[in-house]
Amino acid sequence: MKNWLIIGAGVSGKAAALYLRARGHGVRISEKRWLEPAERDGLVDVGVDVRDAGHDVNHLDAIDAVVVSPGVATNHFLVRSALQRGLAIVPEIELALDEVRGPLLAVTGTNGKSTTCAMIAHLLEGLGQRPILAGNFGIPLSHFLIDGPTHAPVVLEVSSYQLEFCDRLRSRSAAVLNLDADHLRRHVTLDNYLASKWKLLEQCESGGTVILPAELDDRAARLRLMPPRARKLTVGIGSSDADVVLHQRQVRERGGSQLADLGVLPWSEPHNDYNAMVAMLLTASIVPESLSVLAHLLRDFRGLPHRCQPIGELRHRPVIDDSKATNVAATLAAVMSFEEPVTLLVGGEPKGDAWEALLEARGTIDHVVAFGEAAPLIERTLCGRVEVTCYASLRDCLEDAERWARREGGPILFSPGCSSFDEFADFEDRGRFFQRWLSSRQDAGGREVVANGASPFGR
CATH class of the missing domain: 3.90.190.20 (Mur ligase, C-terminal domain)
Structure with a gap:
């Protein structure tokens, strides 16, 4: 058993604490704010050593490994101090990966991540499966695995912040939806932002599929980012020279063969057609169904709150x-x-x-x-x-x-x-x-x- 320090007592930090305590590990949480009495009591009652009202380097004493929440930057002084002490740094999103026994589908990008993940979960449910929808979507992966391993398919929304510390996020298939100027206060440049997202594709299983816009593939080549081991499928809109193209609500292969008609879907926003195309391609990478069948399963998908x-x-x-x-x-x-x-x-x-x-x-x-x-x-x-x-x-x-x-x-x-x-x-x-x-x-x-x-x- 190890003694773990968790930096941050937000949703991810608390889930990680409960997951580790359920396996008998020692857990300490370092949090910059004062915890509410109910928050503190809920952690203390399961044996967590709570250190709130400010981070301190002494919180690393007698610690074997560190879990970081998504909001913790790579230059945080506790992270730097932990690395100087030779401690392993584990992002919450990777903490419970060994207990995912079913296929893992991961999605990142600047916009559309949650909707695309919700569409994938909807498709899998329509095919009679009971997927776990986790990660940046709202509920940490470790929360679902507190009671033990799962053989269910896992749909994981992953942010660039979560990817900063990842080095073993072995998904079956993965997608980068898009890349626009965002979070540059953290990443500084668009190239750094892409490099963070690219880690998801690099770590995908060799037998899986990675999906990304054709223009991002070109940009990654110019930056000499490591090519993914998995099969690569580029996507585009309109006249794009991609492997799969969305044009006038038709999903087509390069060369013109129609794969699906999205005109059957109950929305008109082009960006949601694009999200649907990627969701169907990712789903089809783990289930033996055509995109045409999957498009019909999306007809009763009604979207998420606060999104158009x-x-x-x-x-x-x-x-x-x-x-x-x-x-x-x-x-x-x-x-x-x-x-x-x-x-x-x-x-x-x-x-x-x-x-x-x-x-x-x-x-x-x-x-x-x-x-x-x-x-x-x-x-x-x-x-x-x-x-x-x-x-x-x-x-x-x-x-x-x-x-x-x-x-x-x-x-x-x-x-x-x-x-x-x-x-x-x-x-x-x-x-x-x-x-x-x-x-x-x-x-x-x-x-x-x-x-x-x-x-x-x-x-």
């Missing part, structure tokens, strides 16, 4: 919650899925993205309503080419809806393109806030209630 989710109407205009859009590329994809001009609500904590990208879709943007820390930058970038109205916060923006929502126009799209941390805990918290606001303006029948001057938020 219709939530009601305002001034007889559809309102769409796309709070999951935390970078400009995701917002651009959402905007371009509409045929009529939208009123676009964007803003929050900026990530350094290039807002000029939205000008690609300016014919589909009627009015930009910008809020939060990013609002001045958005206004400077877009003003003169797109009408922009600015607010200090999302709350201020929504309280002034009588002004910007009176305009004639198409859908109102809430797709922030920024982090939520300037006002909210995460994108889900932000999305729930937005949905509560819209609900406060409607009666039980979904009809809009004319505002009487009172704030729906309280004070």
Whole structure:
């Protein structure tokens, strides 16, 4: 048995602690914040040594190995100190891998990871299997394996943060969906960001399949990243010179043979067609079904909350919650899925993205309503080419809806393109806030209630 230090007492850290204690290991947790009494008691009751209210190098004393949570950077002083002491560093996502006895499918990318993973799980369930959906999706893998090994297929959403420490994430098949400028405060350059994602493909089993956009394959070759051992399948959209291409809702092999018709699916967003194509290809790598059969199994897939989710109407205009859009590329994809001009609500904590990208879709943007820390930058970038109205916060923006929502126009799209941390805990918290606001303006029948001057938020 070993003595483990877990850095971080978030969801992943707690799951890792319970997993290790269930196997008789000694566990200590180092956490920078004060834990709530219930949190602390839940860990102490199972024998965890809790060290909260600040990290300290002494927390490494008498420790044999270290588990890091996704939020812990490679240059964290405890990580550096652990390496200097010769201690093994294990990411939570790899901690329980030896107890995964069924096929493991892994997905990473800047945008679309959760939806693609949910689609894969939906397909496997439709084929009579009971997959485990874990990782960055919300529930740590170690949580599912506390009671012992599993032979079920595992669908794992993996972020670049989780991949930084990975060196044995042996998936059966894996995909990198896309790569756009995001998390550059952590990775600094796009090439570093790609190298982090690429580790997932490098570590895929030799008998498996790796899926990636053709342009990323070219970029990786220029960077001389190690080629994957698994069979490589490139994907693309439109006229792309890839092995599998999505064109006008048809999935085709290079050369033109049709593999599936996505016109049977209940959505119209091109980015979700792309996610579906990758989900079907990954699923087909472990089950003997055609893509055509898999496409029909996706007909009753209804998507995830806060991802281009219709939530009601305002001034007889559809309102769409796309709070999951935390970078400009995701917002651009959402905007371009509409045929009529939208009123676009964007803003929050900026990530350094290039807002000029939205000008690609300016014919589909009627009015930009910008809020939060990013609002001045958005206004400077877009003003003169797109009408922009600015607010200090999302709350201020929504309280002034009588002004910007009176305009004639198409859908109102809430797709922030920024982090939520300037006002909210995460994108889900932000999305729930937005949905509560819209609900406060409607009666039980979904009809809009004319505002009487009172704030729906309280004070």
